[in-house]
Amino acid sequence: MSSIKAVAESYQLFNPRAYLQNNYVPPRADFSSEDSVMCWKLRRLHETCAKGEIKGRTLVDIGSGPTIYQLLSAFEHFQEVIMTDYLEVNRQELKMWLSNEPGAFDWSPYFKHVCKLEGKGEPWKDKQKRLREHVSRVIPVDVHQPRPLGGELLSGSVDCLVSSFCLEACSPNLEAFQKALEHVIGLLKPKGHFLWIGALEESYYLAGEARLNVVPVTEDIVKKALHTAKCVVREFSTYSMTPSMKVGVDDVSGIFFVWAQKDDPK
Numbered sequence: 001m002s003s004i005k006a007v008a009e010s011y012q013l014f015n016p017r018a019y020l021q022n023n024y025v026p027p028r029a030d031f032s033s034e035d036s037v038m039c040w041k042l043r044r045l046h047e048t049c050a051k052g053e054i055k056g057r058t059l060v061d062i063g064s065g066p067t068i069y070q071l072l073s074a075f076e077h078f079q080e081v082i083m084t085d086y087l088e089v090n091r092q093e094l095k096m097w098l099s100n101e102p103g104a105f106d107w108s109p110y111f112k113h114v115c116k117l118e119g120k121g122e123p124w125k126d127k128q129k130r131l132r133e134h135v136s137r138v139i140p141v142d143v144h145q146p147r148p149l150g151g152e153l154l155s156g157s158v159d160c161l162v163s164s165f166c167l168e169a170c171s172p173n174l175e176a177f178q179k180a181l182e183h184v185i186g187l188l189k190p191k192g193h194f195l196w197i198g199a200l201e202e203s204y205y206l207a208g209e210a211r212l213n214v215v216p217v218t219e220d221i222v223k224k225a226l227h228t229a230k231c232v233v234r235e236f237s238t239y240s241m242t243p244s245m246k247v248g249v250d251d252v253s254g255i256f257f258v259w260a261q262k263d264d265p266k
């Protein structure tokens, strides 16, 4: 029975570069094919944020990993974006990109694709510059702590949370997964928004030398977890991995996308 401590130890071998190569270059990030899982994720985020309901002062990305794609639509509607990850190596990877250092991962195909989705003819470099200006902090997070960001932010002070592929990938079992979700939701204001992307029925994934265990979750488990965490689901959609998306780096069978709002106890 793996514990939270065992999960933390397994992450010491996590290699951000290998992880990026496994998931964020073709075929999983193939912008020439509308069926690619990345096109689906970016379209879901674009269409949900384009409705105009998700806006406010502070957006926090929980478990950013070494990636920024998850913010490309949502960040425009907030004054401040805070990125977070458990591992220093991932926070370093993010800071490299944010300060445009040589050797940082090239997210330009993602900016080009989202600018195309937005259809405003905006030069992608303008959007890239704006995202870099919006991200105020890259800080540690531990979703297994009742206050995942420590003292960095007051509980109940965040307008919107984004989280992609984090909770299921660092929880040893469903009880820890549920608690982690409730810790994260505790950061949100009442009626605050939660944009959540995750893996369905995944039990492991590879990131270089690291082989990380994942707690397999289904659509029903995710919906029940949100209800228990006192969130109202506004949108729930799923993507089934096509054979070309199964590249041997994990056993994920599908992806879920959720737009949820935290209940207002009043």
Ligand SMILES: Nc1ncnc2c1ncn2[C@@H]1O[C@@H](CSCCNC[C@@H]2Cc3ccc([N+](=O)[O-])cc3CN2)[C@@H](O)[C@H]1O
Pocket (backbone or CB within 6 Å): 008, 011, 023, 028, 037, 038, 063, 064, 065, 066, 085, 086, 087, 090, 141, 142, 143, 144, 164, 165, 166, 169, 170, 199, 202, 205, 245, 250, 252, 255
């Ligand atoms: N205690 C903790 N609190 C918060 N974050 C923590 C904690 N421990 C580790 N972390 C943090 O959580 C991690 C987040 S990356 C997790 C990756 N999830 C699995 C991977 C993702 C993926 C991506 C794309 C596609 N696709 O088809 O396109 C499929 C899949 C399925 N496999 C990592 O950043 C770690 O640093």
